[in-house]
Amino acid sequence: MFSISHAPILMVVTLLMTAFVVPLVRKNMRLAKGLFLGAGLIVVALAVLITLEVLQSGTMIYAVGEWSAPHGIELVVDAFAAYASLVVSVISFIIYWFIVFAPREVNYEAGYYALILLLSAAMHGIVMAGDIFNLFVFVEISSLAAVAIIAVKGTKESIEASFRYLMLSALGSGGLLFSIALLFMITGHLNMGYMRVALATTAGQYPLNLLTALAFMVIGLGVKSALFPLHIWLPDAHANAPTGSSALLSGLVVKVYVIAFMRIAYMLLGMDLFYILPLRQILLVLAALAIIAGSVFAIVQDNIKRLLAFSTVAQVGYIFLGFSLLTARAVEGAIWHILIHAIMKTLLFLAVGVVIQQSGYKKISQVHGLARRMPLTFACITLGALSMVGIPGTAGFISKLYLALGALDAGLVIFAVLILISSLLSAIYYFPLIITAYFGHDASPDVKEPSLAVRLPLVILSLAILFYGLMPSMLLPLVRQTALLITR
Amino acid sequence: MALLERLYTNIYYLVAVVLFVIGFHTMLTHKNLIKKLMALNIMDTAIFLFFVAIGYRQGGQAPILVPGVEKFVNPIPSALILTGIVISVSFTAFALALVVLLYKHYGTLDSDEIIAIRGKKHV
Numbered sequence: 351m352f353s354i355s356h357a358p359i360l361m362v363v364t365l366l367m368t369a370f371v372v373p374l375v376r377k378n379m380r381l382a383k384g385l386f387l388g389a390g391l392i393v394v395a396l397a398v399l400i401t402l403e404v405l406q407s408g409t410m411i412y413a414v415g416e417w418s419a420p421h422g423i424e425l426v427v428d429a430f431a432a433y434a435s436l437v438v439s440v441i442s443f444i445i446y447w448f449i450v451f452a453p454r455e456v457n458y459e460a461g462y463y464a465l466i467l468l469l470s471a472a473m474h475g476i477v478m479a480g481d482i483f484n485l486f487v488f489v490e491i492s493s494l495a496a497v498a499i500i501a502v503k504g505t506k507e508s509i510e511a512s513f514r515y516l517m518l519s520a521l522g523s524g525g526l527l528f529s530i531a532l533l534f535m536i537t538g539h540l541n542m543g544y545m546r547v548a549l550a551t552t553a554g555q556y557p558l559n560l561l562t563a564l565a566f567m568v569i570g571l572g573v574k575s576a577l578f579p580l581h582i583w584l585p586d587a588h589a590n591a592p593t594g595s596s597a598l599l600s601g602l603v604v605k606v607y608v609i610a611f612m613r614i615a616y617m618l619l620g621m622d623l624f625y626i627l628p629l630r631q632i633l634l635v636l637a638a639l640a641i642i643a644g645s646v647f648a649i650v651q652d653n654i655k656r657l658l659a660f661s662t663v664a665q666v667g668y669i670f671l672g673f674s675l676l677t678a679r680a681v682e683g684a685i686w687h688i689l690i691h692a693i694m695k696t697l698l699f700l701a702v703g704v705v706i707q708q709s710g711y712k713k714i715s716q717v718h719g720l721a722r723r724m725p726l727t728f729a730c731i732t733l734g735a736l737s738m739v740g741i742p743g744t745a746g747f748i749s750k751l752y753l754a755l756g757a758l759d760a761g762l763v764i765f766a767v768l769i770l771i772s773s774l775l776s777a778i779y780y781f782p783l784i785i786t787a788y789f790g791h792d793a794s795p796d797v798k799e800p801s802l803a804v805r806l807p808l809v810i811l812s813l814a815i816l817f818y819g820l821m822p823s824m825l826l827p828l829v830r831q832t833a834l835l836i837t838r
Numbered sequence: 839m840a841l842l843e844r845l846y847t848n849i850y851y852l853v854a855v856v857l858f859v860i861g862f863h864t865m866l867t868h869k870n871l872i873k874k875l876m877a878l879n880i881m882d883t884a885i886f887l888f889f890v891a892i893g894y895r896q897g898g899q900a901p902i903l904v905p906g907v908e909k910f911v912n913p914i915p916s917a918l919i920l921t922g923i924v925i926s927v928s929f930t931a932f933a934l935a936l937v938v939l940l941y942k943h944y945g946t947l948d949s950d951e952i953i954a955i956r957g958k959k960h961v
Contacts, residue, residue, distance in 0.1 A: 483918055490925045494932060501936060506943040510956055513936045517874065520929050521865070524881050527922060528858075531889040534915070 354403050357396045358412045358425045358478050361435065364392050365471035369464045376460035383450045386463045390443040393474070397432070397439040404432040405827060411480070419480070419541040426480030426543070426617070429831035433685065434477035434609050436828075438602055441692045442470050444807045445601075448700050449594035451803035453707055456502045456592055465502065466598065469495035473606045482530055482618065483540045485610060489526060493519040493574065496603050499595040500587050511586035518573050518583045525570030532563035533618070542617040549618070564629065567614065575607035577670060578640030581663045585647075588659035593703025596655060600662045601696035605688050608669050615673075616836050624676060633674035638768055640667030645775035652713045654702050657779060658695065661738065664772060665691045671765060672753050673836070680756020681833040687749040689825070690737070690818060694746060697811035698734040701727050704804060709797045714783050718790025723797040728787050730808040735780035737815045740773045745818035850891035857884035871937050871947045875930060882926040886919045 368389035375381045404410060410427040413419065427435075446466070456462045472492035479485035497519060501512035534540060536556045537548035553560050569580070576584040588600050615621065624630040644664030651657040665687070672684025704727050711717050721728035737744035740751075750769055757765035799805065818824075845852060861881030865874050893912030901910040937947065944952045 483921075487921060487925070490929075494928060497932070501939070504939075507956065509936060509939045509943060510952060513871070513933070513940060516929070516933050516936065517865075517878065520878050520933075521881075523925075523929075524878075524885055528885050528888065531885065531892060531915075534889075535892050540914070540918075 354399060355410065355412060357400050357403075358410065358427050358431075359414060361393050361396045361400075361439070361474045362471050362478075364389050364396075365467045365474065369467035369471065372463045372467065373460045376458075379459065382460050382463060386467065387443075387446055387450060389467060390439070390446045390470075393439045393470070394443050397436045400427055401432040401436050401828065404429055405831070420539055420544045423484050424480035424541060425478045427478055428835055429828055430609070430613060430685075430835055431478045433825070433828050433832050434606070434688070435474050437689050437692055438470065438473050438477065438606065441601055441696055442466075442473075442598060444810060445594050445597050445696060445700070448597070448804065448807045451801065452593065452704070453800075455594075455707075457504065458502070462499065462502050462592075465495050465498045466594070469499060469598065469603070473602060476606050476610050477613070479613075480543065480617070481541050482533070482545065482614070485614075486523075486526055486530055489574070489607070489610065490523055492603065492606065493523060496599055499598070500591040502595070503590065503592045505590065507586070508590040511583070511590045515583045515587040518580075522570045522573035522580075525566040525573070527570075529563040529566035529570060532559045532566070535559060542614065545618050546620060549620070561627070564619075564623075564627065567611070568629075568632070571607050571611045571614075572636075575604050575611065576663055576666055577636055578643050578663060578667060579636075581640070581644075581666075584663060585656050585659040588662065589653060589655040593700060593707070596658075596703065597696045597699035600659065600699055601692040604662065604666055605669065605692065608666065608673070609688070612673055612836065621676065621836060621838075624674065630674050630676065633670055634762075634765070637667045637671035637674060638765065640664060641671065641768060641772045642775075645772050645779065648779040649775065651779070652715055654705075654712060654714055654717075654783060655699070657714070657783075658698055658702065661776065661779070662695060664776070665695070668749075668753060668769075671769075672756060675753075675756050675760045675762065675765065676837060677756045677759040678833055678837050679752050679759055681836050682829055683749050683752030683754075683756050685829050685832050686752055686822075690745040690749045690815075693811055693814050693818070694734050694737050697730060697808060697815065698738070700811070701731045701734065701808050704800050704808070705731075708800055714786055717783065717787045719787070719792045720790075720797060721784075721787040722792065724799050726799055726805055727808065728784070730812045731787075732784050733812045733815055735784055737819070738780055739777045743816075743819050745815045745822075747819060748822045850894065851888060854884045854888035854891065857881070857887065860884075869948050869950050871940065871949060874949070875933050875937070878933075879926065879930060882922070886922055886926075889915045889919050889922070 368385055372382050372385055404427060412425040414423045469492055472488045472495060475488035476485060476492060479488055497512045497516045500508055533545060536552045536559045537545040539545045539548055573580045588596050591599060641664050644660050644667060648657050648660035651660060669684045669687050672680045706712055709720060737746035740746045754766040754769045858881055861877045861884060864877035868874055893915035895909060895911055898909045898911035899907045901913050941947060944955050946952060
């Protein structure tokens, strides 16, 4: 007996259960890989079903174990949650595919699959949670799994990077838990909807509690989503992870925490607080700094993966910028950017990972003429880079256009200028890679393209970039509905 | 006098904040990775104490409905913190495992030395 109303919890449960089963069947790797991909595919199907359901009949609320709020735990699947779980499930399935078919980078493969499944389960949980403590638990699962999929590479650098990530992540968790305690103190609830109702009457009585809670929450989730200047762990962590992990961490994980922050903002705090308190200005300034600093640091990098990691810092800035501008088009731009940056960064990390695996070259100065040996991979990298810069016709243009228009709507012309400048900066840091690869002296002839199954995800992601660049209308109703949740 | 009284009634919150600051300070200033981890645990404990103190009432009983008991302690924070403790334990266990690996690779537990060793290789 299957009813669509159970689909939200089934996504989490499928991934969690598979995560426990996969290491048990490690003797039969073929079966383990099948289970891994199968679970991913089931979750994609469930996410599509949920999205259709939400578009048709509005927000779904699932009471776990039939214990309804305020005593039970709820999953609130609104347009934002449906959109986020669609993005997470589809992009992570593409990454699963790559991990299964690419040459192995870790020793204990079944364990690696299990960690990735745990991480995905936690990400789906975070974007759907309606109960703030439940959200915290999912945040913890995803933090631990995210650190583990870096450490699993086992090199000196990756262990050091993952330890630093773990410590800062734990600090962030502490901040988040502290802010939950302060909010629970003045509301007496943990369900975000009920907390909001209680907050309306008690916020005025206990302004200090609310302020402290907000400060800890911005810092807690800011560390985890690498909001400048709390990004210091990110470049090392993302650059030293295995290819699939880098793509997953940069493309999805940091953004899931932004989504968590925004869901807390509109479900629990109410967007008015952004104006009453200086929260909006603080986030705008931090986002602007992130965009500039991320781009400037990226320019001086020679290591390609570090360059991509710094670019992620800048792109997270874009998403925060769109959300904190709070005009309809800016929020839509930020929501678009969650998807489009996930596509672009996953493509770039996977393609660069392929280049490193096939040639052993990790630096821009080493890739001379490689494009002639690996034409398809470098075509994909070029497309991803063009989209990052925001050339019209690619997906990156759409989200940047929305963000810039949104900044103009808000009357803050400086942020539209900032987006233009940062596009130029990203051209400065992406083009050397492409120019060296295409026009450098000839590379050694024994470097070849990878197998067809490894190239397939790259091609699909490239097509997605072109598709959303030329016809962005497919997800538009969902993006509009999501933006309405925030700007209403 | 009024200040002292206020401090006394909020003694658990006060201790929680003091513990938090001790943990945070130790974590930032000490170089030894194990000490950093211990500091992290102190910080976590501070938050747990704070959370549990929210639900505590002077002279309150366990929330089991029996005749004659009117004043209850709120059980929700305690239940939540049970989860929090488990999470903190798994964090610590995982971090200690990483410390062991770090020691194998770098031969030291001093965070400055580790950065120095790693930095040399980068350049």
